[in-house]
Amino acid sequence: MRSLVMFSISGKEEAKAMPDRRCKHIFAMLSNYLNAELPLKNCRELERHLKGCEPCIAYLESLRKTVEACRRYQVRKIPAPSKKVREALWFALQ
Amino acid sequence: MNTQIEQALEILKSGNRQDAERALETLQGVVYGFGLKVCGSHEDAQDTAQETLIRLARQLREFPDARALSVWLYKVAKTQCLMSRRKSKFAPAQMLSLDALMPKDSVLSPAGTKTWQITPEEIVLNQELRGRLEDAILALPKHYRLVLILRDMEQLDTREVAEVMGISEETMKMRLHRARVFVRNALAGYVQHLREGRSKSHA
Numbered sequence: 001m002r003s004l005v006m007f008s009i010s011g012k013e014e015a016k017a018m019p020d021r022r023c024k025h026i027f028a029m030l031s032n033y034l035n036a037e038l039p040l041k042n043c044r045e046l047e048r049h050l051k052g053c054e055p056c057i058a059y060l061e062s063l064r065k066t067v068e069a070c071r072r073y074q075v076r077k078i079p080a081p082s083k084k085v086r087e088a089l090w091f092a093l094q
Numbered sequence: 095m096n097t098q099i100e101q102a103l104e105i106l107k108s109g110n111r112q113d114a115e116r117a118l119e120t121l122q123g124v125v126y127g128f129g130l131k132v133c134g135s136h137e138d139a140q141d142t143a144q145e146t147l148i149r150l151a152r153q154l155r156e157f158p159d160a161r162a163l164s165v166w167l168y169k170v171a172k173t174q175c176l177m178s179r180r181k182s183k184f185a186p187a188q189m190l191s192l193d194a195l196m197p198k199d200s201v202l203s204p205a206g207t208k209t210w211q212i213t214p215e216e217i218v219l220n221q222e223l224r225g226r227l228e229d230a231i232l233a234l235p236k237h238y239r240l241v242l243i244l245r246d247m248e249q250l251d252t253r254e255v256a257e258v259m260g261i262s263e264e265t266m267k268m269r270l271h272r273a274r275v276f277v278r279n280a281l282a283g284y285v286q287h288l289r290e291g292r293s294k295s296h297a
Binding site for chain 1: 210
């Protein structure tokens, strides 16, 4: 995790900071946030940023949907185990 | 770790032949499915399943618990996939740069990132979107692809993925984020196209 340069500056100063710089810093944390693996102080920083940044909220939501789609993806056709596999297993179980 | 896998492995370890057939089918589904997602070819997936499950049969009694055995199972399956005959399917083992994946300023404007009005179910059920998801995953360099499949599709936790891949948890998290962003960006164009199509049809 990068150092938290933005964490120490006040709300007014933060508002003046370049939006792309803040967004870029937040951007690197999004997956850990979705996994609930972001340290608490980073979590607070991210949530404070999200309150005022519509593009980052939308990007986070699209990332969440991408992850959810991966989770729901299922392989449709699964062939039966081969004869060799069955033989090896029955031998092992004897 | 997926409890279904652990239960199947427990059944096999117990030597209960009556339930072994069902347990074997579960594991065939897991390993074949993993192989197909990683290799993108039914033939390679079937080879992966066969070689992995034969090795499993030989090692069944060597592991103290089903969790250790299931991590081992994914390690073997991963190695089989990397040795698959269609190696050319894998993109070069390049690094994905977060800067390069970061959306451009124009995309990160409120207009450019309107909430995706598509559900995860649609991504999976819509045949074309499903194909785009598969293509995006197959376009990932192999070490990113494996991490994404293990974490988001097989639903192993961070520690388990790091263990299967033989990397630190920090490296695993970095690769996962880049892989997710890559796939998200690959789907974004089509989602935008779908949304525009819907807007027109409702106009």
